Amino acid sequence: MRIVILGAGNVATHLAKAMDENCGNVVQVYSHTLKNAVSLAQTLRNAKPIDDFSNVTRDADLYVISVKDDAISTVVDAIDVDAGIVVHTSGSVSVDVLNRKFEKSGVLYPLQTFSCDVAVDISAIPFFVEGCNEITSSLITDVAKRLSHRIYYADSAQRKQLHVAAVFGCNFVNYLWLQADEILKGAGYDFKILEPLILATLDKAVRVSPLKGQTGPARRGDIDIINAHKRLLTLDKATLYQMLSQCIMKKYDIDYE
């Protein structure tokens, strides 16, 4: 299988390496910035770095567009392919962007945050596959299964739900960890001391459920502690504390006096 990687960012880098090892030969790496294409191509077995769309080969088997969401359509407009499959790797962009031009198109969305400098065990990452038709879906799934053992199907509507779930479960959660970090620093502690408790909370949420795993002052309806905590906090943090406590009490039908 001859593969072309379009993009040289974090996702493109991790995918290119894993695909070159497990799925076939990455023959070209395109980046707007030649230097980035060269850096990535050097880590692969036999890939040519390019920075001009007109040099993209027409006869590869798989084209992986892994660029920023709003640059995907630029790549679509700029490349022509004979019979290969064209996929993008975005959680937010519909497959239609590819569909309107390419006969075999789809999505290969890894639900993970990548950093170029951090090694990732790609085989444990959940990948979500969509194809413009059943045959293409199945071809993309075959590729995905060589990368990871966690392959799921997701159409564009499901992928949007996955993305918004990840915003709640990771981005917003990180913001709450930031609040905890600031409070801990103020008391002379490192955020790391909270890690065992966070891991135990996550473990319970995964093994049982977040619904049954909910604990804390709001879940118990402990108004005295809630008020005492609010008095300890800055205005912004107290407002957030109040709002989230009310959400929890509402969820569990606990009266707020």
Added chain:
Amino acid sequence: MRIVILGAGNVATHLAKAMDENCGNVVQVYSHTLKNAVSLAQTLRNAKPIDDFSNVTRDADLYVISVKDDAISTVVDAIDVDAGIVVHTSGSVSVDVLNRKFEKSGVLYPLQTFSCDVAVDISAIPFFVEGCNEITSSLITDVAKRLSHRIYYADSAQRKQLHVAAVFGCNFVNYLWLQADEILKGAGYDFKILEPLILATLDKAVRVSPLKGQTGPARRGDIDIINAHKRLLTLDKATLYQMLSQCIMKKYDIDYE
């Protein structure tokens, strides 16, 4: 060292077992409900179950009060000790509750959520120690070091900050996982698929910092995605999404149009 455990709940159970193995002999287990005292005492080497405060021995070396916060003062009123150290295990209660009666008193607060039926590696749990004076502090620290390799000092003010940080970092976080769980269920997926991404987010927060690890639509100021996500959500979830996105944009000085 002769130890008396007062309480037979989750924390008392885990501490009693660990102390009986590593710190000395648990000689008595008190519970308001004899059956619970018996159950716990049976798991220990040589402990007597009791349900009457008048039977609590006066000459133990360490008394561990591990009951609900609002029951601590009842235990304090009910027991008399000759020269032993009396500690409670609460994150929210001041050491003064013990101080007013006992010469040697303090706190031994494990920052962890316990379930009776789940085995816990107690040696990895952070314990926070306070003593009414330096000698007592140091004695309690000696006990704590036999339980865990993560021992910190925390006075009552610091312990309150630890508790409120844990509410943000664990209780409120679990509530956001609940939102994610509901969204994922609606799209036909299990919460478990988010676990690798959550672990990667936590890893980054611990190794770098939550401040630098923040990602997502709000951090990028991606108003289009924020609005698209809000349209996908129920009113309650959209309100929470909006509120948290605004908090993040404010924190990172991103204009909200």
